[in-house]
Amino acid sequence: MKLVLSEEQQELRGAVRAFLRAASPLPKVREGFDPQVYARLNGELGLSGLIVPEEYAGAGADMTELTVVLEETGAALLPGPFLTTAFATVALTRVRDKELLTGIAEGRVLAALGGPLTGPLTGPLTGPGGAAGLTCDGSAVRGTLAQVLSGMEAGVLVAPARSGDGAVLVAVDLTGPGVSRTALETLDPTRGQARVELNGAPARVLGPRPDIGDLLCVALAAEQLGVMRAALDAIVAYAKVRVAFGRYIGSYQGVKHKLADMHAKLEQAESIVRYAAWSADESPDDLPEAAALAQAYVGRACFEVARDHLLLHGGIGYTWEHDAHLFYKRAKADEVLMGPPRVHRARLATLLEL
Template structure:
């Protein structure tokens, strides 16, 4: 088992990080989130065209890069850190589901970036459901594909990623496999945990930078023992979260028998750790952190939304306990 990024993975990380820093800095994220579409289609087009990220885990024979989930985790960590608006995570989850159930015909258009897809994760609620060309719904072992139907936008906590309720009545069954759907759900958990790792890291980086320049009572706030201890605790959570995500991504590619427990652990620990770090980073900013103009609340809201996206942590803790026969 290797928890350290390979040279190729480091280069992928650097490329995605540099791209997002140039085309989607936080001021641009705010503008995109407040726009009619909720994201910048040009950024999404370039993300898929120049970097080919929509097809990252799509098999090569279907127009993708054929990369593994370890590479996908690297990318999602960076999109999470940048709070990238739009349907990238939604389409990633749909790609995972289609690949696992063996439905290949829909993958080329997704890999090309011409089809925006999503998955209804909670009944009829779907990330970017209003913008998606294709909505996949899981009904037990069955997977349904919905191309039309009514889409009702929802008011969400996270303004950087929209959700909608989708009328699933016109859904057509495209696959049925209890084993494949179960594995896809585990892979969802790993993907979301990777994004959470990015949000956690960016939150910590932001408050560490602030602690180095904010002066109160004639001293930098980073010199106060209470602040130093809190930052150290946050860093420990980051280190543990990174190890858990790297192990889960490795298991997804190399050790399928370890994936269920690794995925459950990822959601049980990383989701809560991400929210706690985002919360504390907001609090340590003091009064300015509570203002609409400051970016701290954007990380806080993404962290809370991601924490419950696949069910609250207690659900994953219970599943992990069952898998470990505790």
């Protein structure tokens, strides 16, 4: 088991961090999705094709490298469809669709993943997009996805659907006929969602629906780790300069203890994410437990750190002008994206036969 990043992975992290600090600082995050940032993200760093196999013009990297990148995009609160495109890419690497994988690797395709990627196709939310009500007759898809992450920015929808051959994965051009998209008012202002209605929309069947729910849990946990780290760094920096009653607030015992608790949660979360990424690449048999643990612990810990980060800022943290509420809202939106923590705790208990 390897929980420490290699030299190459640390260099990747440094490059992504430096790029995002310059191209998408927090003041710019408030402006929303910027296609130029995404074009540079792919053109200069090739991140869109990070886990795309080399035969499809990608870098052929593993989940560990993807988690390194997602930690940095999470810390920067990068707006737009990077996370959902990464989700879609994970699915497409399982069905090996050349057209879409090449388009994603070259930066021409922004994809959104909708519907549950594990469990039944009708039922509770088990993945990004809401309970899937899509049916496919081989060339057209009908149905509605209630909440598609970055559904207004993406150009292609990748989603599971019911067909005569069972559960299949389909691709739909979101700019084509038979597609209706409605932007939703969401908690997180940095990353929107859309209601997508398909009424006989032309579709292409990519293959059987892959079971990638565990991989998505790991990817999301990596973003949550980045949110935690950035929130803690911000409040530590603030505690060193904010003076109250003639003393820096970081010198007060109550603040120091809270910061120590937040740091402990971050350290545990990092170990869990690194282990889950290692399991995805090296030990698939351990992945279900590792993925369930990642969302059971990291999702809640991320929200708690973001919440305390806001509270320790005092009154300024509650204002719209301050960045604290952006971290708070991203943390809460991510916490429930793959289902609330109690779902993953219950699954983990089942897997461990408790």
